Each structure stands twice: as C-alpha cells, then as structure tokens.
Amino acid sequence: MKSSIKYTLKNDLRIIEERKQKLQQYISKYQRSLEALPENERRLANLTRNTTVNEKVYNYLLEKRAETAILSSSTISKTRVLDSVLLPKLPIKPKRLFIILVGMILGLIVGVASAFLRSFLDDTLKTAEDFDKISTIPLYGAIPQRKNKRGYSQFEEAMRVLRTNLQFVGGTKKSKIVALTSSISGEGKTIIAVSLAKMIAATGKKVIILDLDMRRSRMHEEFNITNKIGVSSVLSGSNTLEEALQKEVLENVDVITSGPKPPNPSELLVKEGFEQLIQTLSEKYAYIIFDTPPIGLVSDAMILLKTADIGLIVTRANYSKKAYLKNVDKFSKEHDLNNLGFILNGIESSKRHGYGYGYGYGYGSSKGYYE
Known part of the structure; x- marks a missing residue:
C-alpha cells in the first residue's frame, strides 16, 4: 500500500507539472499577441x-430632468397668498x-434661602450679641484681628478696654490673679495673655x-526665651523659684515658663507647693x-479657675462653638464660679464703626464692643 501510494503521488505530481507547463505556454502566447497590438489601438480602446x-450617465440625467419638468408643470397648487x-x-x-427678571427673582430667592440655611447650620460664634443670647456670663472684651x-x-x-474692665473685677486685693483658658486650642489664648500683660x-x-499649660507650652516661643527650667521644675522641687524666674522679659513683665513636660x-x-508659689508671687x-x-480638653484649667480671682475664657469668632457657651454657663453654676468672663477674639474690625468701649463687667452686657 505504501509503495502504491508513492506511485500515485508521483503520477499526480507529474500531471500537475505538465499542466503548469501548458498554462505557462498559453500565457506566453497571449502576452506575445497583446504586445503585437499597435499602441494607438490600445489608447483608442481606453478613450x-x-x-x-x-x-x-448623461442620457440618464436628461431623462430624469425631463420627468421632473413634466411632473412640476402638471401639479397645480391649492394655496394662494392672501396677504403679505x-x-x-x-x-x-x-x-x-x-x-432676566425671572433669573433675578430666582437668584434672589435662592441666595436668601442659602444665606438663611448657612446661618442656621453655622453654630460658631460671630458677634458679641451671641453671648447675651446664650450665656449669663459677662463678656469682658472683644478683640479684633x-x-x-x-x-x-x-x-x-481693645486690650486697653479689657485692662480697664479687669480693674473693676476681682475685689480690692493687693494682687490679682487672672487665669486665661479656652475651649480648645487655636483660639488665641496665649497671645491674649501676652498682650494683656503688656498693657497692664x-x-x-x-x-x-x-505658663501652666505644661502639656503643650508656647509661652517661651512668644518671648523667644528658654524653657529648660519652669513651673514644673519648681513644683517638683528640682529648682528654686529664683532659678525659674526670667526677669524683665519686657518692661515690668517677668515670666515663668512651663518647664520640662511632667x-x-x-x-x-494641687500640691501645697503651688499655693505657696502663688502666695510668694502675690507679695x-x-x-x-x-x-x-x-x-x-483637660482638667487643669478647672483647678486654676478656682484659684484665680478672675477667670477669662477666650473664644474665637467663626471658630468657637455656641454650644460651648451653654456648657460653660452650666459648669459655672454647678461649681459656683462667679469670677468667670468671656473674651471674643478674632472678630472682623469694622471700618465704619471703628472701635468702642464696653462695660460688660458691671452689668453682664456686651453692648458697645466691636461689631
């Protein structure tokens, strides 16, 4: 079978080869015939x-044009022009x-609604009037930016006004202790403390x-002084008061920084050493x-507010929450703290109104401050 298949294949290949040769002969024959045609005859055939x-194509278009003309001439319109x-x-x-009118009205409505909605959702302090509405604790000062x-x-x-207000608060003690705190960090408590000290x-x-903020002290940065020895060093017995005291940082202003973080x-x-320190400084x-x-944030401020003659709670416009005033009001009543007062810091100073004097210390009112 294998030899038979080989033989059959050889015969098929031979037949195919013969057919190929015949086809090549036909092609050569016709090519020679084409080449024999004259050049002008080929050009004439193409043209x-x-x-x-x-x-x-031209005859077809002429027929369609004639048909269209016949149809248009045979159609009579049923309409006529009555008037131009x-x-x-x-x-x-x-x-x-x-x-334009609708746009202006809708814009006004949407704008007013948006303003009322933003005002309703905004729970931050804005002006001194917010203190009268929310808390019974007086506002001692409104500080502009x-x-x-x-x-x-x-x-x-404004700091002079605050200084004047503090003169009428805290009794007639020889030395007045003023404690400044805030609800959270970033409300300007340290800057107010430094500026108040300068004014006094x-x-x-x-x-x-x-500087009793021993967890996150910044007072030494404001005065650009060292913080190696401070309140924590004195209270822990590591150093004496004289070693921690930095005298005449400003004219008539001495500073004791917080010291190393305890x-x-x-x-x-709450140790007796702190009370003795305050008594020594009071003299x-x-x-x-x-x-x-x-x-x-921490309970240290509550201890210090009881020790102080005047407790000033610094708030910041467009930053501090209104709910915080209610909490402070409740806190002062529960702990019988009658020496508290607010300071509103960072308000926008009005070019039209300038500044004014306030007397919130005596009547619990904040009228007349910056608006």
Whole structure:
C-alpha cells in the first residue's frame, strides 16, 4: 500500500507539472499577441470605454430632468397668498426681559434661602450679641484681628478696654490673679495673655506670667526665651523659684515658663507647693496671669479657675462653638464660679464703626464692643 501510494503521488505530481507547463505556454502566447497590438489601438480602446460610460450617465440625467419638468408643470397648487407677512421689529421669542427678571427673582430667592440655611447650620460664634443670647456670663472684651496697621491699633485699644474692665473685677486685693483658658486650642489664648500683660505693665504695675499649660507650652516661643527650667521644675522641687524666674522679659513683665513636660501636670497643681508659689508671687506682683490649658480638653484649667480671682475664657469668632457657651454657663453654676468672663477674639474690625468701649463687667452686657 505504501509503495502504491508513492506511485500515485508521483503520477499526480507529474500531471500537475505538465499542466503548469501548458498554462505557462498559453500565457506566453497571449502576452506575445497583446504586445503585437499597435499602441494607438490600445489608447483608442481606453478613450472609447470612458466616452461610452459618460454618455450613458448623461442620457440618464436628461431623462430624469425631463420627468421632473413634466411632473412640476402638471401639479397645480391649492394655496394662494392672501396677504403679505408683517415682520415684527423684535423677536417674539426668546423674551429676554422676562428671562432676566425671572433669573433675578430666582437668584434672589435662592441666595436668601442659602444665606438663611448657612446661618442656621453655622453654630460658631460671630458677634458679641451671641453671648447675651446664650450665656449669663459677662463678656469682658472683644478683640479684633490684627491684619494691618489699623487693625493693630484697634487691637491695642481693645486690650486697653479689657485692662480697664479687669480693674473693676476681682475685689480690692493687693494682687490679682487672672487665669486665661479656652475651649480648645487655636483660639488665641496665649497671645491674649501676652498682650494683656503688656498693657497692664504699661501702667507701671509689675506683672508675672505663669505658663501652666505644661502639656503643650508656647509661652517661651512668644518671648523667644528658654524653657529648660519652669513651673514644673519648681513644683517638683528640682529648682528654686529664683532659678525659674526670667526677669524683665519686657518692661515690668517677668515670666515663668512651663518647664520640662511632667508626667502628672494635674497632680503638681494641687500640691501645697503651688499655693505657696502663688502666695510668694502675690507679695511681689500686682497681677499674676495664668496661661492655662484649654478647659475643654483637660482638667487643669478647672483647678486654676478656682484659684484665680478672675477667670477669662477666650473664644474665637467663626471658630468657637455656641454650644460651648451653654456648657460653660452650666459648669459655672454647678461649681459656683462667679469670677468667670468671656473674651471674643478674632472678630472682623469694622471700618465704619471703628472701635468702642464696653462695660460688660458691671452689668453682664456686651453692648458697645466691636461689631
């Protein structure tokens, strides 16, 4: 079978080869015939072919044109023009004035609704009037922002107003202890403490600032002084008061920084050593200013507020929450703290109103401050 298959295949290949040779012979024969045709005859054939095609297309178009002419002449319109159209001077649509009025009305409605909604959802303090509505604790000062030279002068005048208000608070003690705290960090408590000390010192009274925010101290950065020895060093017995005291950082202003961060700040503040420290300082200084931790975060500020003659809680416009005022009001009543007062910091100074004087210390009112 294998040899038979081989033989059959050889025969098929031979037959195919013969057919191939015959086809090549036919091709060569016809090529020679084509080459024998004259050149002009081939060109004439090409031109005749194109002419015939164009002629057929032209005749077809002529027939369609004639058909269209016949149809249009045989159709009679059933409509006729009764009167010429009158063109208006202005377009009927769109009504531009109507669209503008509707847009203005809708914009006004949406804008007012959006403003009321934002005001309703915004629970931050804005102006001094918010304190009268929410809390019974008086507002001792409203401090504007210090964006430019005018704002800085208004800031200084507001600090003078605060200084004047504090003179009528805290009784007639020889030395007044003022504790400044805030709800959370970032409300300007340390800056207010430093500025208040400067204003009091400008009257010729000796002032000392104690940085009692031993967890996150910043007082040494404000004065650009060292913080190696401070309150924590004195209360723990590592150093003496004289070693921790940094004298005449400013004119009539001494400072005791917080010192190294202790593991137990609250325990240090309730020791007898802290009371003795305050008694010693009270004999030398007219004002003792505590820069305390935020009352909303740790309990240190509560201890210091009881020790102080005046407790100032610093809030910030567009930052502090209104609900915090209610909590402070409730807290002061529960713990019988009658020495508390608010400071509103960072309000927008009005170019029209400038600044004014307030007397919130005596009547529990905040009228007349910056708006």
